[in-house]
Amino acid sequence: MAKKPIKKAISKNAVLKKSTASKKRKFPPKKISNDGVKKGIKKTPSSPDKAIRSARLKKKVPNKKHYWLDDARNVNKIFYVLVFICIALVVSDAFYHKHTHYEFEGIFGFFGIFGFGLSFLLVLASRELRKFLIRDEDYYDR
Amino acid sequence: MIVDIPPGLILIIGAFLVPLIPPGWPRKGYLLLLPIVGLLSLLSLEHGSFGEISLFGYELIHVRIDALSFVFGIIFYIAAFVATLFSLHSKDVMEQTAALAYAGAAIGAAFAGDLITLFVYWELTALTSVFIIWAGGSNRAYDAGMRYLIIQIFSGVLLAAGAVVQAQTTGSLAFNFIGLDGPGGVLIFLAFGIKCAFPLMHNWLQDAYPEASPTGTVFLSAFTTKLAIYALARGYPGTELLVWIGAAMTAFPIFFAVIENDLRRVLAYSLNNQLGFMVAGVGIGTQLAINGAVSHAFAHILYKALLFMAMGAVLYRAGTAKGSELGGLYKSMPWTTGFCIVGSAAISGFPLFSGFVTKSMILTAAADQDYLFPFLLLLFASAGVFHHSGIKIPFFAFFAHDSGKRPKEAPMNMLIAMGIAAILCFGIGVYPQPLYDILPYPVDYVPYTTTHVVTMLQLLMFSALAFAVLQKTGLYPPELRSTVLDFDWFYRRAGSEIVRNVIHSISLAALALRSMMVECVKYVIEQVRYHSGPNSLAARATSAGTMVVWVILLLMLLLIVQFT
Numbered sequence: 001m002a003k004k005p006i007k008k009a010i011s012k013n014a015v016l017k018k019s020t021a022s023k024k025r026k027f028p029p030k031k032i033s034n035d036g037v038k039k040g041i042k043k044t045p046s047s048p049d050k051a052i053r054s055a056r057l058k059k060k061v062p063n064k065k066h067y068w069l070d071d072a073r074n075v076n077k078i079f080y081v082l083v084f085i086c087i088a089l090v091v092s093d094a095f096y097h098k099h100t101h102y103e104f105e106g107i108f109g110f111f112g113i114f115g116f117g118l119s120f121l122l123v124l125a126s127r128e129l130r131k132f133l134i135r136d137e138d139y140y141d142r
Numbered sequence: 143m144i145v146d147i148p149p150g151l152i153l154i155i156g157a158f159l160v161p162l163i164p165p166g167w168p169r170k171g172y173l174l175l176l177p178i179v180g181l182l183s184l185l186s187l188e189h190g191s192f193g194e195i196s197l198f199g200y201e202l203i204h205v206r207i208d209a210l211s212f213v214f215g216i217i218f219y220i221a222a223f224v225a226t227l228f229s230l231h232s233k234d235v236m237e238q239t240a241a242l243a244y245a246g247a248a249i250g251a252a253f254a255g256d257l258i259t260l261f262v263y264w265e266l267t268a269l270t271s272v273f274i275i276w277a278g279g280s281n282r283a284y285d286a287g288m289r290y291l292i293i294q295i296f297s298g299v300l301l302a303a304g305a306v307v308q309a310q311t312t313g314s315l316a317f318n319f320i321g322l323d324g325p326g327g328v329l330i331f332l333a334f335g336i337k338c339a340f341p342l343m344h345n346w347l348q349d350a351y352p353e354a355s356p357t358g359t360v361f362l363s364a365f366t367t368k369l370a371i372y373a374l375a376r377g378y379p380g381t382e383l384l385v386w387i388g389a390a391m392t393a394f395p396i397f398f399a400v401i402e403n404d405l406r407r408v409l410a411y412s413l414n415n416q417l418g419f420m421v422a423g424v425g426i427g428t429q430l431a432i433n434g435a436v437s438h439a440f441a442h443i444l445y446k447a448l449l450f451m452a453m454g455a456v457l458y459r460a461g462t463a464k465g466s467e468l469g470g471l472y473k474s475m476p477w478t479t480g481f482c483i484v485g486s487a488a489i490s491g492f493p494l495f496s497g498f499v500t501k502s503m504i505l506t507a508a509a510d511q512d513y514l515f516p517f518l519l520l521l522f523a524s525a526g527v528f529h530h531s532g533i534k535i536p537f538f539a540f541f542a543h544d545s546g547k548r549p550k551e552a553p554m555n556m557l558i559a560m561g562i563a564a565i566l567c568f569g570i571g572v573y574p575q576p577l578y579d580i581l582p583y584p585v586d587y588v589p590y591t592t593t594h595v596v597t598m599l600q601l602l603m604f605s606a607l608a609f610a611v612l613q614k615t616g617l618y619p620p621e622l623r624s625t626v627l628d629f630d631w632f633y634r635r636a637g638s639e640i641v642r643n644v645i646h647s648i649s650l651a652a653l654a655l656r657s658m659m660v661e662c663v664k665y666v667i668e669q670v671r672y673h674s675g676p677n678s679l680a681a682r683a684t685s686a687g688t689m690v691v692w693v694i695l696l697l698m699l700l701l702i703v704q705f706t
Binding site: 090092110115124 | 472512591603609618623627
């Protein structure tokens, strides 16, 4: 009986996520910029859920200032910069002598592969783990 | 200083005078002055020990200042100052008094030269800090505080028992290397382990810290666990078991940190994970590793306080610290966002930030001693830290989808406190030499080599890339309002359920027994009534004449028998 509402919430959230996937995605939170582009591109809402949401949002937000990050294209820019940095870091492995303790550390781009692979697995494993461990918010209060 | 005052007592005695100082600016000034006076008096003291008392033939040393305790004393005072500044707007006298006394108790414990003094301060940190949790004010805070207090006091009891056994077997109460050889050593090890949040003994931390007030958690995050790290570094350096415990500690909390919704609880999990690095460092036990553990504790107190301050500011302004309710706060809290990102960079060990120059010592020491598997676990945890503390915390609080919340920027005192911590995080990362100079052993270590910088950057940036890809593909688990079960379920749910069931069946059995006994008594009464009640045979009334007839008949019978 405790599980039902959460399962619903998951699926609902997932749908919502997908519908908003192209918008409002932000990658590494490194840059905060206030020099707002006055006209951010606002796509038409793609689902009724979204429409209600953005309408509600507009009411709540008195300041209509647009921020650089509000534009999905700028978020994508950050993503491409990140990809570029990663490639540059891997390539740089060729240009210096690695001082390592273990042989495997010397593999070309080892730390990149290690970091990407294991943190990917970390999140997927946690996702699965949550299915078993999740309860309602007031679980312990009842 | 003309008289040597024990370092912890300045804050403890000073704390109890707080309610007497008129509220407003005099009290604020007084609160800020206390840690500064304490720090200056500590700096004026020479290394060595004083306050020696002989008790029942045992030497007690109230204050022992050496390289190891000195580092912890300094950082505890700095943390007390920053956290006090952060909570300066608060009008909660109980919390302020308890917080300063708590800091003082931790400092006193760090300078304790014997196990009995350590025990007294150890319990004092538990008693004072529980008031900080209760100052959270909710029922949940009260319950969590109770559980916290029970566990912390139990740790103290173990420490006392261990000290007694230790005194019996070695004849000394001095707090130096203890080791796991005797039963006393094991008891003390467990006492330290509870306070240090070893795996399966860790839940008091994630349970209690997020329930305290926005300002209280900053105090809590700094002292108890790092005091335990100090105690381990003093009593158990080079204990191999600690390497494995530490490696496990770095790895398992990050899974919970990824799925936890309350961002302050995420920080509590990442605090646990960072402790793992220090515990592993203590376990490796070489000079480089101990230096790494101690300096990591130093850096950790600052960046963890900074992150808790940022989330505290969010909680204070937005009324919640839950990932599912937040997002887009950078628009109205840009300074807090910036400071939070500095803290995130420091905890992740980005080059130029404090975590990088301290954590890499532990990693290098692990590889030096050929602890391959722990080394890989620590490496994995480093990438994981970046995931949940480096990206998740700032991302879900300040960016992600816009929650529509536009809270005001944090109050000025909070901003200044966060600013100081941020500057220190950055300063240590850029210029680590002053920190290296006060470490227990001479430092022969260069953090900024090409290999270190590039490999660390690769690890972190690719971890960030994984986050970005997971977000883009929608694979990243969304933040949900939820409770995530951890080991505490066993005593919060299963334990109480078992106790409830046992009590229930005992009461059923008691009821059955009672009705059975009532039946017995009823039966006895029935029988008595049948035999001796009115109209029963025994109670029937007969006349005296009948009796005489019977006597005559008997006498006649006697006569006949006699004469025949």
